[in-house]
Amino acid sequence: MTDKVLALVTGASRGIGRAVAERLARTGHKVIGTATSESGAAAIREALQAIDPANDGIVLNIADAAQTAEALKAFLDQHGTPEVVVNNAGITRDNLFLRMSDEEWEAVINTNLSGVFRVCKAMVKPMLKQKSGAIVNVSSIIGTTGNAGQANYAAAKAGLEGFTRSLAQEVASRNITVNCVAPGFIKTDMTDVLPEAQKEAILATVPCKRLGQAEEIAAAVAFLASSDAKYITGQTIHVNGGMNMG
């Protein structure tokens, strides 16, 4: 038995998800992190069990409705209802709009937007019974500003923020909060692949004059997941070094 707070973090094998999972694991949470592959799940297991053997990594592919339903049912059966759900898993398929294929459009919408719908669908019902919970969705500054070459990603992230506000209204009276954290330009595998010239162009627009660290996103996620944030719901916290000040 454990008195730790149960947290589910999707896309936890690297980048922001990894930082979130480790931060929660170090601050009183039992964390189950997900990855799309067995090797990713094993990497999460190794990293999180170094903090506490109760943590675990599981395979979850939120792009696949049937697999998601099955994996999350197994998660609920084994661990019970989580207090914290962090929807972090996401992909990019960048291309200029004129060259963007249907497949690129649909892949990003399916994972980054419909995937969150699927995870919430499985989790909100037990959370309603529990009458408490915090859902934190990892959005992006791109959902607010748009970005050339990321029409699919921007649409999915803007959609995610609208979804968040709607779900937040539906479950607020049951002591469940739903919020977004919108990272700016953070040093991860996702941004490492950008060409040097593009990175410099982006950095020139960041008043803090540096890339953000995944841990700085994790700190905001952890706050929204904590009992200190119970009166905050339907919001998007921007963590972007001043890159966009709304």
Place this chain on the structure above:
Amino acid sequence: MSNIEERVKKIVCEQLGVKEEDVKASSSFVDDLGADSLDTVELVMALEEEFETEIPDEDAEKLTTVQEAIDYIVANL
């Protein structure tokens, strides 16, 4: 049958925070007992748990009164 009726009424009282004497067979969850749409969803969830059954969404939407809920449980248990 009466047992089921009592159990359904007990759950309605618990979920909607209403007094037992106010819950009649003909009571509408929304119009008479003050349930909002989320209350009705939670009520169905509680009935599913109590009677260890699954109530599909398309059936759940038709359960608007205490009697309809009792009839449904009797017919499907």
